[in-house]
Amino acid sequence: MSSKELLTSSYDFDLPKELIATYPASPRDSAKLLVYDRTTDKIFHVNFYDLENFIPKNCALVFNDTKVIKARLFGEKPSGGKIELLINRALNAHDISVYIRGKVKVGTKIIFNENLIADVKELLEEGSRIVNFYQDEKALRFEDILPIIDKIGHVPLPPYIQRKDNKEDENEYQSVFAKEEGAVAAPTASLHFTKEQHERVCSKFPHAFITLHVGSGTFKPVECDTITEHPMHSEYYDISDEAKELLDSEIPILSVGTTSTRTVEFYVRNKELQRGEANLFLHPNNKPLRVNYLLTNFHLPKSTLLMLVASFVGLEKAMELYDIAIKERYRFYSYGDAMLIL
Structure with missing residues (x-):
């Protein structure tokens, strides 16, 4: 492996602004799909509804x-100052990691609709805050908050989608098989599946569901000069007994998305842990051990997600594929098009 693959600057590229998808393809499976076959070094340009024609016959x-x-969430301080709060993740039942736009001190109470109050407990150096939530003076557990924010909260569209969320985003920024509440960012490769296509694929191939609650750290660019110095963010995961059986088998795996990939690969390295905190960073110096094929979107420059793609194909090929995608006018990021690596 060349030292170039460890330099953060090697993963930079220029993306024309008009290729950042601000709305999803409609219908979902009409998105474009770039297929790269590593064994033949061939590239195919198709649509997502063609996916089944390329899934290897013997895989799960x-x-x-x-x-x-x-x-x-949008609220205000007792003084009337407006505050925007983004829930990041639950640290335990009551301590919630959040990002707050607006000046706050420890002890500040932020007031929202439905008598929901966030009490700022700690200011952390990297910019996040720890808060506890209350309603009518009763301390709320994380699971108590969910039905309240479902009424008063907004879909947390990524920062590069520079528009307000709308009613359509409540469905579109969610996979058709989403079940376990807790993510603040969508596992975007999953967004391309229609209900019909997903059911069709699942009827033809062995499959399993794992859970990784995607945090906002997924968008954080690598800021160190050398990628191995990057402190990888941690996210809660859960692998059912049924999924464990598949992961422990010899059957080749096609992982739908970088989040599924990180979870599978974290489990493979820590087999006694079916649930907990995953913080695995995949890159060309830390390649996948269990996942054979990858379905993914096109990611941000200098992001851990692009480096994960490079862990499958190497830096040079990853950047070549991205260059081709730009020339072919593929749409990038969460609502953008997809790539299948075989």
Whole structure:
């Protein structure tokens, strides 16, 4: 492996602004799909509804069934100052990691609709805050908050989708098989499946669902000069006994999305842990051990997600594929098009 593959600057590229998808393809499976076959070094340009024609016959699929919560909340301080709060993740039953736009001190009470109050407990150096939530003076557990924010919260669209969320996003920024509430960002490769296509694929191929609650750290660019110095964010995961059986087998795996990939690969390295905190960073110096094929979207420059793609194909090929995608006018990021690596 060349030292170039460890330099963060090697994963930079220029993306024309008009290729950042701000709305999803409609219908979902009409998105474009770039297929790269590593054994023949061939590239195919098709649509997502053609996916079944390219899935290897002897493999199983792994999906992430996390469900995006309405994590963006708008409230105000007792002084009347406006505050925007983004839930990041639950640290335990009561301590919630959040990002707050607006100045707050420890002890500040932020007031939302439905008598929901966030009490700021701690300011952390990297910019996040720890808060506890209350309603009518009763301390709320994380699971108590979910039905309240479902009423008053907003879909946490990524920062590069520079528009307000709308009613359509409540469905579109959610996979058709989303089940377990807790993510603040969608596992975006999953967004391309229609209900019909997903059912069809699942009827033809062995499959399993794992859960990784995607945090906002997924969008954080690598800021160190050398990628191995990057402190990887941690996210809660859960692998059912049924999924464990598949992962422990010899059957080749097609992982649907980078989040599924990170979860499978974390489990393979820590087999006694079926649930907990995953913080695995896959890159060309830390390649996948269990996942054979990858379905993914096109990711941000200098992101851990692009580096994960490079862990499958190497830096040079990853950047070549991205260059081709730009020339072919593929749409990028969460609502963008997809790539299948065989």
